[in-house]
Amino acid sequence: MLLMYLKVFLVGGLICFLGQLLIIKTNLTSARILVLFVCIGAVVEAFGLYEPIVNFAGAGATVPITGFGRSLAKGAIEAVKEKGILGVLTGGITATSGGITAAVIFAYIFALIFSSKTKKY
Amino acid sequence: MSKRLGSQTIVFQNSPKIIGNYTIVGQKEGNSNFKNYFDYILKNDLFGEKTYESAERKMLEHAILNAIDRAGLKTQDMDLLICGDLLNQIISSSFAAREFDVTYLGLYGACSTMAESLAVGSSFIDGGYFSKIACATCSHFSSAERQYRFPLELGNQRPPVSQWTVTGAGCTILSDSGSDKEIVNATFGKVTDFGITDVNNMGAAMAPAAMSTLIKHFEDTKTSPDDYDLILTGDLGKLGSEILMDLMENKGYKLKDNYNDCGQMIFNCNQKTYQGGSGCGCSAVILNSYVMQKMDEGVYKKVLFAATGALLSTLSSQQGNTIPGICHAVEIRRK
Amino acid sequence: MNSVERNKKYNQYVESKKPNTKNFPTLIYAYLVGGFICMIGQGIQDLLMKIFPAMTLEVASAWMLIILIFIASFLTGIGLYDRIGEFAGGGSIVPITGFSNSITSSAMEFKKEGIIFGLCVKMFSVAGPVIVNGLAISVVVGLIYLFL
Incomplete structure (x- = not known):
């Protein structure tokens, strides 16, 4: 149990660490980092290499945005097996629809309730 | 004259x-x-x-x-x-x-x-x-x-x-009348672009413009940096003003203790602003508060105020254009 | 010296003048905060599976992500997430919570320009490219599998 959490921490932290390293070294904006990591996740999944990381680290591999890329790729692959060419178009978004819709709806609700505030330090 | x-x-x-x-x-x-x-x-x-x-x-x-x-x-x-x-x-x-x-x-x-x-x-x-x-x-x-x-x-x-x-x-x-603080001359600047594209690094983009205008001012008025009690650039920030000092030195004008920069001055180091302040308001509030009060007190008699601007827009930088800079200077004196 | 040469030289000089920031601590903060967010995710997932024994790992994982998205969205709303981000950088950008933050923060920021043209249009100003490129790559992966 504790070992599992240690693995989650180590792997999840490492992915974030790599993200921060990229930000520092290349001055990439956060949007570019997210795009890059989604693509990396999808490509790694396409080679069948993401599953072992998830089995090893659980949420450490699914919580980082690379896990979102993995779901997109995984969804596409499974849908292609089931539905053929239609799956190419439906698979990715079906697998991630929960996350995207949740993010949009919560953003909608909270944006109606709250307003952005000036940064103070 | x-x-x-x-x-x-x-x-x-x-x-x-x-x-x-x-x-x-x-x-x-x-x-x-x-x-x-x-x-x-x-x-x-x-x-x-x-x-x-x-x-x-x-x-x-x-x-x-x-x-x-x-x-x-x-x-x-x-x-x-x-x-x-x-x-x-x-x-x-x-x-x-x-x-x-x-x-x-x-x-x-x-x-x-x-x-x-x-x-x-x-x-x-x-x-x-x-x-x-x-x-x-x-x-x-x-x-x-x-x-x-x-x-x-x-x-x-x-x-x-x-x-x-x-x-x-x-x-x-x-x-036209009514005070002992007066603006005696003004140097208009030219748009200067040394090919900086990093939108975060405005100081480096504006420093060449500041150099161009300051040198022109010294040449035109036949003065040197030592003739002023305070030479104040707009909002180059820490990095930008260091760059300006280097650029000026290369051209044979050494900026000494009488040089400062509004962006560099305004925030203290605990305020996490990295290179300091910027924006139209930055030079405006420093000039109209600190500098004017010090002139009233007689600390400064001859001030060269050279505000700098980075003339970019979000579109121009997204399209990969370099950042042009501009700097205008006015000399303020107290009789 | 022509202007191209001058600009090149100036850019090199500026590059050398740039401050050597204390990069090392932010890397550690990113690691710690990122790892911590993932541990919270794992905790939520385990808890869900304990409460609902019938739940499969896949469903629990999906719920866990939705709960994290909710938390991040809420923290953005009350103005805390940007402070975490200021401290942790990549540690709070890379997890799914960063994705949620980027949507909620844009939506909140542009609310003042109206619900439709402000909030709804600008909501994707940061996260849009993530969804667009994510879908594009899923189509590419799907196509490759189709022809394999």
């Missing part, structure tokens, strides 16, 4: 006098090194308005009204209002001017607008066309941030070369 020196400097024979100043700043600036010099510190950056853009407009109105009052004048005594800010179509300035029954000129020189407005206003007074002119600029961190950068609540880190847009407005009242 000729009214023009060299190619870029104009000399005022009926030197315009500075008869009133007012500054208003945000909370963060209210905790900075100059908190005791500012006239009004906002308790809330919204200033009772619904949006940051409205707050910026209201700050400008407030600064102009109170500066006119400080000068012992009424709004109807004013001949001309010269304003500028950072927002698209300089809405803060034009919308603030809507509230005044005074002729209005809007300027855009990015962060150099304070010096530009003083130079333009002084020309009108020297020419005898107008006798009372209000020159004002403003900027607001939150409105600039949402126009030029990211949403305020986005959890990203500011790059170490970045500067912090000052929330503040400053107004100077120029007149």
Whole structure:
């Protein structure tokens, strides 16, 4: 149990660490980092290499945005097996629809309730 | 005596006098090194308005009204209002001017607008066309941030070369008589671009413009940096002013202790602004508070105020253009 | 010296002048905060599976992500997430919570320009490219599998 959490921490932290390293070294904006990591996740999944990381680290591999890329790729692959060419178009978004819709709806609700505030330090 | 020196400097024979100043700043600036010099510190950056853009407009109105009052004048005594800010179509300035029954000129020189407005206003007074002119600029961190950068609540880190847009407005009242502080000459700058593309590194983009204008000023007026009690550049920030000092030294002008930069001065090192302040408001609030009070006290008698601006837009930088810089200088003296 | 050469030289000079920031601590903060967010995710997932024994790992994982998205959206709303981000950088950008933050922060920021043209249009100003490129790559992966 504790070992599992240690693995989650180590792997999840490492992915974030790599993200921060990229930000520092290349001055990439956060949007570019997210795009890059989604693509990396999808490509790694396409080679069948993401599953072992998830089995090893659980949420450490699914919580980082690379896990979102993995779901997109995984969804596409499974849908292609089931539905053929239609799956190419439906698979990715079906697998991630929960996350995207949740993010949009919560953003909608909270944006109606709250307003952005000036940064103070 | 000729009214023009060299190619870029104009000399005022009926030197315009500075008869009133007012500054208003945000909370963060209210905790900075100059908190005791500012006239009004906002308790809330919204200033009772619904949006940051409205707050910026209201700050400008407030600064102009109170500066006119400080000068012992009424709004109807004013001949001309010269304003500028950072927002698209300089809405803060034009919308603030809507509230005044005074002729209005809007300027855009990015962060150099304070010096530009003083130079333009002084020309009108020297020419005898107008006798009372209000020159004002403003900027607001939150409105600039949402126009030029990211949403305020986005959890990203500011790059170490970045500067912090000052929330503040400053107004100077120029007149043909009535004070011992006067603007004696002005050097208009040329747009200078040394090929910087990093939008966060404005100091490096503007430093060459500052160098060009300062050197031109020294050449035209046959002075050297040592002749001034204070040489104050706009908002180059720490990095930018170090670059300027290097550039000037390469050209044979050494900037010493009498050189400083508004962006570098304004925030203290605990305020996490990295290279310091920027924005139209930055040089406006430092000039109209600290510098003017020190001149009144007699600490400074001869000040060269060279505000710098980066003339970029979000479109130009997204399209990969380099950042042009501009710098205008005015020399202020106390008799 | 022509201007191209001058600009190149100036850019090199500026590059050398740039401050050497203390990069090292932010890397550690990113690691710690990122790892911590993932541990919270794992905790939520385990808890869900304990409460609902019938739940499969896949469903629990999906719920866990939705709960994290909710938390991040809420923290953005009350103005805390940008402070975490200022401290942790990549540590709070890379997890799914950063994705949620980027949507909520844009939506909140542009609310003042109206619900439709402000909030709804600008909501994707940061996260849009993530969804667009994510979908594009899923189509590419699907196509490759189709022809394999």
